[in-house]
Amino acid sequence: MVTPEVLAACKRGDPRAFEELVRSTHRRVYSLAVRLVGDQHDAQDVAQDAYLRIFRGLDGFREEARFETWMYRIVTNSAMNLLRRRGRLVEVALDEELDTPAPDRPSEVAADRDSLARALSALSPGQRTVVWLKDVYGLSCREIADEFGIEEGAVKVRLHRARKRLKELLEEGATDEVQGGPAVPAVAHGRGGDG
Amino acid sequence: MRCREARQFLPSLMDEEATGELGEHVSGCRRCQADLAVYGEVASSLSVLEMVEVDPPAWFLQDTLSLIPSPTVSQRVRIAAAARPVRYAAASVGGAVVGAGAIGLWAWRRTRRAVSGSPQSSRDLAVQKA
Numbered sequence: 001m002v003t004p005e006v007l008a009a010c011k012r013g014d015p016r017a018f019e020e021l022v023r024s025t026h027r028r029v030y031s032l033a034v035r036l037v038g039d040q041h042d043a044q045d046v047a048q049d050a051y052l053r054i055f056r057g058l059d060g061f062r063e064e065a066r067f068e069t070w071m072y073r074i075v076t077n078s079a080m081n082l083l084r085r086r087g088r089l090v091e092v093a094l095d096e097e098l099d100t101p102a103p104d105r106p107s108e109v110a111a112d113r114d115s116l117a118r119a120l121s122a123l124s125p126g127q128r129t130v131v132w133l134k135d136v137y138g139l140s141c142r143e144i145a146d147e148f149g150i151e152e153g154a155v156k157v158r159l160h161r162a163r164k165r166l167k168e169l170l171e172e173g174a175t176d177e178v179q180g181g182p183a184v185p186a187v188a189h190g191r192g193g194d195g
Numbered sequence: 196m197r198c199r200e201a202r203q204f205l206p207s208l209m210d211e212e213a214t215g216e217l218g219e220h221v222s223g224c225r226r227c228q229a230d231l232a233v234y235g236e237v238a239s240s241l242s243v244l245e246m247v248e249v250d251p252p253a254w255f256l257q258d259t260l261s262l263i264p265s266p267t268v269s270q271r272v273r274i275a276a277a278a279r280p281v282r283y284a285a286a287s288v289g290g291a292v293v294g295a296g297a298i299g300l301w302a303w304r305r306t307r308r309a310v311s312g313s314p315q316s317s318r319d320l321a322v323q324k325a
Contacts, residue, residue: 012277013270018263026259030251044255051259113247116240135241141210156207163206167237 002067010058018055028068029075035132036079038125046082050075072137076147089148119169127162134159196220201227209238 002021009017029050033043053074061070083089120128133139133147134155141159145152196216201224204217208231213221221227266274 009274009277012273013264013266014274014277015263015266019260022259022263023256026251026256027248028245030255031247031249034249040252044251047251047255048259048262051262055262055264113240113244116237116244131241135209135238136244138242138245156210160206163209163234163237167206167233170237 004063007058007061007063007067011061021054022051025068025071029071032072032075032132032137033079036076036129037082042082042086046075046078049078049081053078066138069138072133073139073143073147076133076139076144080147115170115173119166119173122169123162123165127158127165130155130158131162131166135163198224198226202230205231205234209234 002024006017006020006024010021026047030043030047033046033050034040037043037046050071054071057074061067080089120131123131130144133144134141139147141152141155145155148155196219198220201217201220204213205221205227208221212218221231
């Protein structure tokens with residue numbers, strides 16, 4: 001949590017305050033970058049690019065939003081720029097996965113952290129990114145749409161499908177656990193779906 | 196509205212309230228309410244993931260700290276003023292007093308010269324006349 005005092009000192013250009021800001025946020029910034037670009041080396045570039053932009057842009061931060069949300073948006077923008085340069089933005093900006101009907105049975109989910117991480121990993125890159133940004137990091141659908149360069153309605157549709165799919169995966173996981181089978185096919189945690 | 200239809204809309208109800216037919220159905224259907232509660236549970240579990248961090252490489256922090264810009268001269272003044280506000284306020288007041296004193300002294304000397312200069316100039320005129 002970055003305090004208002006640290007933010008005020010950063011706005012004055014105080015290097016010690018910047019240091020405190022970096023120390024208290026670098027893990028979260030790096031984690032989001034890894035989750036968005038799916039590669040640790042790229043994530044380092046994204047995180048450092050984001051910090052440079054935070055240092056330059058902090059004077060213009062009006063504190064209408066939570067600082068962390070503003071910071072996450074900058075990380076997202078840096079990540080999208082990198083994916084665009086790598087020609088990989090299409091993986092997250094376009095999402096052609098078809099909607100699947102929900103099973104018509106009572107809900108029972110095992111939403112512990114591990115099964116949630118596995119279920120997230122099993123989503124398509126586009127769905128997963130929207131869930132990370134909206135439901136985990138608190139960006140609005142409008143902000144996500146701006147970063148992806150798509151309509152806000154498209155983000156809402158994708159989010160809707162992703163939540164539905166996530167619930168189905170967690171329900172399947174719960175059933176499999178009862179039957180003794182694996183929850184969801186294990187997907188490498190460090191590659192985009194980590195955490 | 197039937198459950199099968201209503202369920203298609205449940206994920207979006209994390210962001211907006213159910214209205215109309217959907218609202219009526221959900222408020223009266225235990226099964227859909229249970230489903231909605233599950234979406235709520237998933238959403239709250241997801242929000243916790245913000246704090247689940249991926250460890251960066253050991254050098255990452257030092258490397259990032261080296262990117263911090265050095266403050267400009269005006270920023271140094273602002274930083275120092277913020278660090279010792281009483282001292283800087285006293286210095287400002289002292290500066291203002293010294294400045295006001297200097298202006299007052301200058302004005303007083305000018306007025307005095309003008310007053311003592313008048314008879315001198317009439318005496319000069321008399322000498323010139325003679």
